[in-house]
Amino acid sequence: MAKIHIEDKHCFEAQGDISLLEELEAQNLDVNYSCRSGFCGACKATVVKGDVEHLESSMCKLAKDEILTCCSKAMGDIELSFKEKVNIFQSAYALNI
């Protein structure tokens, strides 16, 4: 099973049959999103290592190493980086990574 790394601060095993945005949400990671369909760019992430499968075409301008997490899924182990901080909610407490 593929592992998804968020920078070098968080790592989890991917479920594999859902988008990266859904993978992040399943881990209670508080990530940006809006349209969930490739239009707004709010879910943009940088792929540091690894490959993704694009589930839908992006309507946003992306740099070569950028993806939309709502429209991509992991193809093996990957490392993602986000411009915005990602919050990990653990019980009632939020830790910034």
Ligand code: FES
């Ligand atoms: S949430 Fe809008 S492009 Fe992904």
